[in-house]
Amino acid sequence: MxxxxxxxxxxxxxxxxxxxxxxxxxxxxxxxxxxxxxxxxxxxxxxxxxxxxxxxxxxxxxxxxxxxxxxxxxxxxxxxxxxxxxxxxxxxxxxxxxxxxxxxxxxxxxxxxxxxxxxxxxxxxxxxxxxxxxxxxxxxxxxxxxxxxxxxxxxxxxxxxxxxxxxxxxxxxxxxxxxxxxxxxxxxxxxxxxxxxxxxxxxxxxQGVRAITPLRRVTAVHGHRVEALDGEPALDVVLRDLGLPAHDLGAIVARLRGTLVGWVAPAAARTPAPPVPGRVPLRLGEDVLVRHLVGIDPAQRALVVADELPPGAGWMLCERHVHAxxxxxxxxxxxxxxxxxxxxxxxxxxxxxxxxxxxxxxxxxxxxxxxxxxxxxxxxxxxxxxxxxxxxxxxxxxxxxxxxxxxxxxxxxxxxxx
Known part of the structure; x- marks a missing residue:
């Protein structure tokens, strides 16, 4: 050749x-x-x-x-x-x-x-x-x-x-x-x-995105619906990580519309050295899969992702970023x-x-x-x-x-x- x-x-x-x-x-x-x-x-x-x-x-x-x-x-x-x-x-x-x-x-x-x-x-x-x-x-x-x-x-x-x-x-x-x-x-x-x-x-x-929130773990999930992160209601964790007011639904939707989800398979599956929880990674590795965040459920404090995440998966929010x-x-x-x-x-x-x-x-x-x-x-x-x-x-x-x-x-x- x-x-x-x-x-x-x-x-x-x-x-x-x-x-x-x-x-x-x-x-x-x-x-x-x-x-x-x-x-x-x-x-x-x-x-x-x-x-x-x-x-x-x-x-x-x-x-x-x-x-x-x-x-x-x-x-x-x-x-x-x-x-x-x-x-x-x-x-x-x-x-x-x-x-x-x-x-x-x-x-x-x-x-x-x-x-x-x-x-x-x-x-x-x-x-x-x-x-x-x-x-x-x-x-x-x-x-x-x-x-x-x-x-x-x-x-x-x-x-x-x-x-x-x-x-x-x-x-x-x-x-x-x-x-x-x-x-x-x-x-x-x-x-x-x-x-x-x-x-x-x-x-x-x-990867064409960068992480904007710390790593969390999916602790309750049903198909595409993520209900809990680190044992807390998923939406509450996301609002806290992004510094968004819980009462302003318009601001929440506007912020999340341009936000993506990066998720990592559970450590027992294919991640020999999982990232440290609570830390925002400087660079996303090849083990991170980026998917759209497609919906929220304010009543049940849940989020909907364009993929089925397994329990124990790593979770971080991401955004497209030219310099990264x-x-x-x-x-x-x-x-x-x-x-x-x-x-x-x-x-x-x-x-x-x-x-x-x-x-x-x-x-x-x-x-x-x-x-x-x-x-x-x-x-x-x-x-x-x-x-x-x-x-x-x-x-x-x-x-x-x-x-x-x-x-x-x-x-x-x-x-x-x-």
């Missing part, structure tokens, strides 16, 4: 943008005539959704060496240092990987458990999912369990065109698999690419560099073959201070590495669904092939 090639373009006409991308890719590929590019990662904004099948067919015809494709249609997509949000654009990365080192999967050709019939063993997987899929958290968890690393990454695909996904595999015969398999464009369910254990991958999650988001994004870039530097004497950024970045629809440049600001920060942290990705309606990392996060996955070039 050597450094990947990538290209991106914007134009009102999908055919013109596609031609521009093909020209860019061919120029890069011409410099490496001995290399193979069997896998393409493709992301489109929904301005091209009606032409997704034609666009994929055009790319396949112009780049016949690319036999497998995966990707999605979204409101916004990412490229190296650039965000295309609510404008017609596509972003493509071609991966120099032997076909034995990955598998494209979709609803008619799902990822097999542990080891496929051809001996393929998935280490991890890039996942695109329809947010309307029933029992989605359980499906993501099950998919992660099918990998050796019990780790997947990706996001929930949502756009004005629906949950359109791209998954075409040369390994799946067209007979009996219908028109969708032939065209490679799907709606609904899960799809993506699984990676073999010998594909070097470094992944990190960055910027600092945390730079942090994960530094962690990637440090990880790669610890494995070799070579320049760590020269070891990056390519990257996939999935960010929340609620993030993007405007949240970071200007157009393209989020991707420019990532470029500052990683350098000019090939990168594609999209803005999601929810992010996937480990075996969980996140919100207001960015999920960065870096592919590490083989030691003898940089």
């Amino acid at each position: 050597k450094r990947f090639v990538h290209a991106h373009a914007t134009h009102p006409q999908w055919s013109v943008a596609t031609a521009q991308v093909v020209a860019q890719l061919r120029a890069q590929m011409a410099a490496h005539p001995d290399r193979r590019w069997p896998l393409g990662l493709l992301y489109l904004t929904d301005h091209y959704a009606d032409h997704a099948r034609e666009l994929l067919a055009s790319l396949s015809a112009e780049l016949p060496q690319v036999t497998d494709w995966a990707g999605a249609v979204a409101l916004g997509i990412a490229a190296q240092g650039v965000e295309y949000i609510d404008e017609p654009a596509l972003s493509v990365m071609l991966c120099d990987l032997e076909p034995t080192r990955y598998r494209v999967f979709h609803g008619l050709a799902p990822l097999p458990a542990a080891r496929g019939p051809d001996g393929f063993v998935p280490q991890t997987a890039l996942v695109h999912a329809d947010p309307a899929t029933p029992e989605l958290p359980e499906l993501v968890r099950e998919l992660a369990e099918r990998t050796v690393g019990h780790f997947v990454f990706g996001g929930l695909v949502a756009s004005r065109a629906g949950a359109v996904q791209i998954a075409r595999s040369s390994r799946v015969g067209l007979a009996g698999h219908g028109q969708a398999a032939a065209e490679g464009v799907w709606e609904g369910g899960l799809s993506g690419v699984a990676w073999a254990p010998d594909v070097g991958i470094v992944a990190r999650v960055t 988001a910027r600092a945390d994004l730079l942090r994960i870039g530094a962690e990637v560099r440090e990880t790669l530097a610890g494995e070799s004497d070579a320049d760590p950024l020269q070891r990056v073959a390519g990257a996939v970045y999935v960010s929340c629809n609620g993030r993007g440049g405007p949240h970071f201070g200007g157009a393209n600001a989020e991707l420019q920060l990532l470029r500052q942290a990683l350098g000019d590495v090939p990168l594609v990705g999209f803005f999601a309606a929810g992010e996937i990392a480990h075996h969980r669904l996140y919100g207001y996060t960015g999920v960065l996955t870096v592919f590490v070039a083989d030691a003898d092939e940089r």
Whole structure:
């Protein structure tokens, strides 16, 4: 695996943008005539959704060496240092990987458990999912369990065109698999690419919020309804932590409308060193899941959260915060560099073959201070590495669904092939 090639373009006409991308890719590929590019990662904004099948067919015809494709249609997509949000654009990365080192999967050709019939063993997987899929958290968890690393990454695909996904595999015969398999464009369910254990991958999650209240414990809960924190009525604890008057319902609603809940699984489940109760953390860890606070019950002094919290879960209120988001994004870039530097004497950024970045629809440049600001920060942290990705309606990392996060996955070039 050597450094990947990538290209991106914007134009009102999908055919013109596609031609521009093909020209860019061919120029890069011409410099490496001995290399193979069997896998393409493709992301489109929904301005091209009606032409997704034609666009994929055009790319396949112009780049016949690319036999497998995966990707999605979204409101916004990412490229190296650039965000295309609510404008017609596509972003493509071609991966120099032997076909034995990955598998494209979709609803008619799902990822097999542990080891496929051809001996393929998935280490991890890039996942695109329809947010309307029933029992989605359980499906993501099950998919992660099918990998050796019990780790997947990706996001929930949502756009004005629906949950359109791209998954075409040369390994799946067209007979009996219908028109969708032939065209490679799907709606609904899960799809993506699984990676073999010998594909070097470094992944990190960055949170886009900061805690504004101390850590509490959920001591009484019924489904989405949190009734007590630290043994006291939940609403009373929240009002005290935020310094809100108990009698002013209008002020309470106004303050909580922009407030999020960060929760952590009970210590006995997956938290070996839980935060100290009563302390506001300086940074939210990857074990914190951020969800919307969707209602209050003044009579019963309870709150309603857009998730089912287990008894004993950690609880803190959060808010979106630009400076915290910027600092945390730079942090994960530094962690990637440090990880790669610890494995070799070579320049760590020269070891990056390519990257996939999935960010929340609620993030993007405007949240970071200007157009393209989020991707420019990532470029500052990683350098000019090939990168594609999209803005999601929810992010996937480990075996969980996140919100207001960015999920960065870096592919590490083989030691003898940089």
